[in-house]
Amino acid sequence: MSIQQTQPLIGADTFNWKKWDACTHCGLCLPTCPTYRELGLETDSPRGRLYLMGSAFKPQDATPLNEEWAEYIYRCLDCRACETACPSGVHFGELLEEARAIYELNAPRSISYQFWTNLVFKQILPNKERLDLIFELMWLYQKLGLRWLVQKTGILKLMGQLGQMESLLPKIPSPRLKYTMRDITHAEGKTRYRVGFISGCIMNQVFTETNLATIRVLAENGCEVITPRKQTCCGALHLHNGVRDVAATLAKQNIDAFENENLDAIIINSAGCGATLKEYEVLLESDPVYAEKAKHFSHKMRDISEFLAEIEMIPPKGEIPRRVTYDEPCHLLHGQRVKSQPRKVLQTIPGLELIELTESEWCCGSAGIYNITQPELSQEILERKMIHIAETEADIVATGNPGCLLQIQLGIQKHGLNMKVMHPVTLLDYAYRSVAPDDWEK
Ligand code: SF4
Ligand code: SF4
Numbered sequence: 001m002s003i004q005q006t007q008p009l010i011g012a013d014t015f016n017w018k019k020w021d022a023c024t025h026c027g028l029c030l031p032t033c034p035t036y037r038e039l040g041l042e043t044d045s046p047r048g049r050l051y052l053m054g055s056a057f058k059p060q061d062a063t064p065l066n067e068e069w070a071e072y073i074y075r076c077l078d079c080r081a082c083e084t085a086c087p088s089g090v091h092f093g094e095l096l097e098e099a100r101a102i103y104e105l106n107a108p109r110s111i112s113y114q115f116w117t118n119l120v121f122k123q124i125l126p127n128k129e130r131l132d133l134i135f136e137l138m139w140l141y142q143k144l145g146l147r148w149l150v151q152k153t154g155i156l157k158l159m160g161q162l163g164q165m166e167s168l169l170p171k172i173p174s175p176r177l178k179y180t181m182r183d184i185t186h187a188e189g190k191t192r193y194r195v196g197f198i199s200g201c202i203m204n205q206v207f208t209e210t211n212l213a214t215i216r217v218l219a220e221n222g223c224e225v226i227t228p229r230k231q232t233c234c235g236a237l238h239l240h241n242g243v244r245d246v247a248a249t250l251a252k253q254n255i256d257a258f259e260n261e262n263l264d265a266i267i268i269n270s271a272g273c274g275a276t277l278k279e280y281e282v283l284l285e286s287d288p289v290y291a292e293k294a295k296h297f298s299h300k301m302r303d304i305s306e307f308l309a310e311i312e313m314i315p316p317k318g319e320i321p322r323r324v325t326y327d328e329p330c331h332l333l334h335g336q337r338v339k340s341q342p343r344k345v346l347q348t349i350p351g352l353e354l355i356e357l358t359e360s361e362w363c364c365g366s367a368g369i370y371n372i373t374q375p376e377l378s379q380e381i382l383e384r385k386m387i388h389i390a391e392t393e394a395d396i397v398a399t400g401n402p403g404c405l406l407q408i409q410l411g412i413q414k415h416g417l418n419m420k421v422m423h424p425v426t427l428l429d430y431a432y433r434s435v436a437p438d439d440w441e442k
Contacts, residue, residue: 008059009056009057009065009102009105009106010102010105010106011098011101011102011105011106012057012059012102014098015053015057015098015099015102016091016094016095016098019090019091019094019095020050020053020054020090020095022088022089022090022091023047023050023086023088023090024088025047026087026088027047028085028086028087029045029046029047029081029082029085029086029090029092030045030046030047031085032081032082032084032085033045033046033081033082034077034079034081034362034363034365034381035075035076035077035377036048038377038380038381039075039377041072043072044072044075044076046082046086046090046092048072049072049073049076049092049096049099050090050092050095052069052072052073053073053095053099056069056099056102057099057102065103065106065107069103070103070107073096073099073100073103074100074373074374075374075377076096077330077363077365077367077370077381078093078096078097078240078367078368079330079331079334079363079367080092080093080275080330080331080334080335081330081334081361081362081363083334083335084333084334084337084361093275093335094279094282097239097240097242097244098244100240100241100242101242101243101244102242103242104241104242104243105242117241117243121237121238121241121243121246122243122246125201125233125237125238126232126233126246126249126250128201128232131201131205132175132178132205135172135175135205135206136175138169138172139172139173139174139175142169142171142172170206170406170409172205172206173206173208173209177208177209177212178204178205178208178211180212181199181204181208181211181212181215181227182227183226183227183228183229184224184225184226184227185215185218185219185224185225185227186219186224187219187222187223187224188219188220188222189222190222191222191223191224192221192222192223192311193221193222193223193224193264193265193311194223194224194226194261194262194263194264195218195223195224195225195226195263195264195265195266195267195307196225196226196227196228196258196261196263196265196266196267196300197211197214197215197218197225197226197227197266197267197268198231198234198254198266198267198268198270198273198277199211199227199231200233200234200268200270200273200402201232201233201234202402203269203270203273203402206402206406207402207405207423209426210269210423210425210426211269213423213425213426213428213429214267214269214304214425214429215227216429216432216433217304217308217425217428217429217432218267218304218307220314220316220432221308221311221313221314222314225267226258226261226263228257228258228261230253230256230257231253231254231257231258232250232253232254232257233250234250234251234254234268234273234276234277235247235248235249235250235251235276235283236272236273236275236276236368237368237369238250239276239283240368241368241369244283247276247283248283248284248287251280251283251284251290251294252284252287252290254277254280254297255280255290255293255294255297258297258300259293259297263300264300265300265301265302265307266297266300266301266302267302267303267304267307268301268302268303268304269303269304269400269423269425270400270401270402271303271329271330271331271332271335271336271338271400271401271404272329272331272335272368272401272402272403274301274303274331274332274335274336275331275332275335275336277297277298277301278298278301278335278336279298280294280297280298281294281295281297281298281299303332303336303338303341303400304400304425305332305338305341305342305344305345305400305424305425306336306338306341308341308345308428309340309341309344309345313345313348315348316348316349316350316428316431316432317350317431317432317434318349318350318430318431318432318433318434318435318436319349319350319351319431319434319436320349320350320351320352320427320430320431320437321351321352321437322351322352322353322394322395322396322437323353323355323392323393323394323395323396324346324352324353324354324355324394324395324396324397324398324427325354325355325356325357325360325389325392325394325396325397325398326342326343326346326354326356326357326360326397326398326399326424327357327360327364327385327389327397327398327399327404327408328342328360328361328399329399329400329401329403329404330363330367331401332400332401333361334361342398342400342424345424345428346398346424346427346428348428348431349427349428349431350431352427352431355392355394357388357389357392357397358388358391359384359385359388360388362381362384362385363381363385364381364382364385364399364404364407364408364411365377365378365379365380365381365382365385365407366378366382366401366403366404366406366407367403368403371403371407371410378407382407382408382410382411383411385408385411386408386411386412386414386415386417389408389411389412389417389419390415390417394419395418395419395420396419396420396421396422396427397412397419397420397421397422398421398422398423398424398427399421399423399424400423400424400425405421405422405423408421409421
């Protein structure tokens with residue numbers, strides 16, 4: 001179905017033509033684009049997608065927005081590999097997010113689509129209490145063995161999309177764990193820095209241990225860690241899916257939560273969230289009240305590996321005599337240009353052997369909720385990643401993003417590999433606490 005464009009498109013007047021015009025159509029980004037490599041279509045390449053945006057939003061020669069247009073725009077992983085490759089500095093991620101927001105403001109979406117997006121993006125993700133309740137119920141569901149029962153009965157196959165989502169569900173940690181996180185964690189020894197910590201929404205529910213490990217590692221390095229309760233979801237999933245107004249509201253809430261804390265830095269351990277938090281200054285650049293505050297906030301944001309590599313990090317003493325390979329989360333490498341720091345941090349661990357991964361800079365196919373919205377393509381992209389991971393014969397794959405951790409775990413299970421996937425900060429935490437690998441799961 002096409003959208004009748006007798007009226008100008010809502011939101012198209014603020015589309016950033018200056019950034020769009022930076023594209024010289026050279027095509028150097030094409031070989032780095034995972035969807036172009038898989039599908040071989042110009043319309044599934046960065047250059048093709050930029051053309052589609054231009055043709056839909058230019059007031060003088062707008063072509064109708066239709067489902068086919070949206071298919072190409074939504075098939076993009078938003079991995080931003082094209083940004084790294086682009087010699088003209090095209091901000092593809094920003095343009096893509098704007099394009100999706102314009103589509104969502106104008107597209108006649110089905111009632112069920114509106115119901116689900118409203119529920120997830122507006123009712124659940126921004127609401128900590130609801131999120132807590134949902135994950136506590138999920139934990140109970142797993143704890144009572146209902147998951148085993150549901151999987152055994154084959155009911156999931158009958159549940160379609162919902163059944164697929166269940167199979168992607170990781171093991172939920174005990175809800176008690178997240179309540180052990182304190183508002184203020186004091187530094188071990190002398191206080192060298194005062195830092196804020198973003199605990200995240202899904203990250204705090206599923207990877208609570210990683211959050212606690214991050215705080216311990218910071219404290220070990222002389223940081224007083226402030227984790228304000230008023231903070232909320234960063235809005236990354238909203239931005240990637242065209243729900244820009246909610247993302248802006250969440251950004252303001254986070255800026256307010258950290259504003260008066262007098263911090264040296266604000267730390268995040270999730271690459272996807274980090275890229276969005278560093279770009280609040282772009283999201284709120286025309287907001288008369290928040291533009292300056294957003295700039296200040298974004299400039300303080302650091303990925304945990306980036307921060308540790310910047311300060312005089314105290315090297316851990318505990319040994320981890322394991323072969324470790326590092327996979328780069330797209331939003332850390334392409335979104336934040338953080339490449340050497342995670343490797344540098346891992347190399348401080350005694351006994352750890354770091355093995356380079358071929359195509360570590362390529363997306364694993366997780367890309368936020370891409371493995372739910374584009375399951376087949378996501379699996380095809382993962383397959384290529386898993387071939388290279390298997391080649392390393394590593395014991396551990398380290399990666400610093402929740403989506404990548406889950407996606408690679410899925411690949412490891414599927415291929416029956418004898419490997420673990422872990423956040424780099426978890427390894428670091430074990431090394432500081434001298435917990436030997438044989439004791440990790442005890
Ligand atoms: S963001 Fe990734 S998938 Fe999308 S066009 Fe760029 S390289 Fe391709
Ligand atoms: S986005 Fe950059 S690399 Fe790709 S075609 Fe345009 S100018 Fe060339």
